[in-house]
Amino acid sequence: MSFTIDLSGRTAVVTGGGQGVGRAACLTLAAAGARVLVNDFVADRAESVAKEIEQAGGAAAAVPFDVSDYQAVTRSVSDAGVDILVNNAGNAGPAIGDATAPASGGRGPSVSLGEFTNTEPADWERYFAVNLYGVMNCTRATLPHMIAAGHGRIITIVSDAGRVGEPHMAPYAAAKAGAAGFTRAIAREVGRDGITVNNIALATVDTIGLAEMAAGSPEIQRRVERQLRRYIVPRLGQPDDVAGLVTFLASPAASWITGQTYPVNGGYSVNL
Numbered sequence: 001m002s003f004t005i006d007l008s009g010r011t012a013v014v015t016g017g018g019q020g021v022g023r024a025a026c027l028t029l030a031a032a033g034a035r036v037l038v039n040d041f042v043a044d045r046a047e048s049v050a051k052e053i054e055q056a057g058g059a060a061a062a063v064p065f066d067v068s069d070y071q072a073v074t075r076s077v078s079d080a081g082v083d084i085l086v087n088n089a090g091n092a093g094p095a096i097g098d099a100t101a102p103a104s105g106g107r108g109p110s111v112s113l114g115e116f117t118n119t120e121p122a123d124w125e126r127y128f129a130v131n132l133y134g135v136m137n138c139t140r141a142t143l144p145h146m147i148a149a150g151h152g153r154i155i156t157i158v159s160d161a162g163r164v165g166e167p168h169m170a171p172y173a174a175a176k177a178g179a180a181g182f183t184r185a186i187a188r189e190v191g192r193d194g195i196t197v198n199n200i201a202l203a204t205v206d207t208i209g210l211a212e213m214a215a216g217s218p219e220i221q222r223r224v225e226r227q228l229r230r231y232i233v234p235r236l237g238q239p240d241d242v243a244g245l246v247t248f249l250a251s252p253a254a255s256w257i258t259g260q261t262y263p264v265n266g267g268y269s270v271n272l
């Protein structure tokens with residue numbers, strides 16, 4: 001006997017799929033048989049993951065766009081027949097006004113802004129643009145097809161920063177908590193259409209994005225060391241720790257699971 005997840009005949013789009021958690025989700029969804037539209041605002045990354053999937057015998061295409069650009073999102077995915085939306089693009093997004101180059105001399109901007117009282121509204125925008133409006137844009141663009149088809153899956157990658165709270169990350173935490181609240185509301189709107197909507201809340205996962213942020217910030221490095229001491233399973237997460245749950249939630253086996261937020265966090269928080 002064996003247990004198989006079969007997503008053949010389904011089309012998935014994974015935002016920010018060009019590296020890290022998103023890339024792992026793309027590879028696992030493709031291995032389960034889905035056709036995967038690999039999104040990233042860095043086109044090369046999306047193309048390279050799409051190629052990797054095709055070379056492994058899967059079906060994929062690159063769909064580069066910035067999730068915070070509603071027109072671009074709509075143009076790219078409204079008519080793509082998306083059955084599974086994985087809202088993964090996040091962190092601090094692109095540099096303001098530059099949709100192609102990460103900020104800070106090649107490093108991604110940080111999720112940590114320092115003390116909230118030293119920030120201004122203009123500093124908060126990038127976090128909301130990608131982590132909240134990006135999720136809303138992609139959901140708005142793909143949901144009509146799912147409703148018409150009578151099935152669908154929306155999985156949003158949020159953060160324990162938005163669930164448990166983290167100092168110096170208030171705008172990022174607020175945007176992630178906003179995304180989780182948004183998706184809970186959507187879950188209630190579309191349950192009877194055969195669509196489930198869930199969140200996965202991550203603690204620290206060892207990705208290129210994290211490495212770039214840590215390289216530019218001793219505060220992030222200290223935070224990671226501190227957090228590691230609080231994980232029941234004493235290691236950083238790996239992208240594959242997340243990809244299996246994404247693929248399960250995308251599958252028919254999860255058809256009675258909706259409106260939930262699942263921590264994937266090594267036991268950082270333990271809840272009833």
Ligand SMILES: NC(=O)c1ccc[n+]([C@@H]2O[C@H](COP(=O)([O-])OP(=O)(O)OC[C@H]3O[C@@H](n4cnc5c(N)ncnc54)[C@H](O)[C@@H]3O)[C@@H](O)[C@H]2O)c1
Pocket residue numbers: 015016017018019020021022039040041042045065066067068087088089090091092093094108130134157158159160201202203204205206207208209210
């Ligand atoms: N890595 C962690 O420790 C951690 C912890 C908690 C939550 N998360 C969340 O998990 C998700 C994935 O994180 P990761 O560490 O794999 O990220 P990462 O930075 O390694 O990769 C993110 C990818 O998304 C792309 N991207 C960024 N902004 C985009 C936009 N506006 N439009 C399209 N693509 C965009 C980037 O180009 C990049 O390839 C994010 O939502 C992040 O907030 C990560």
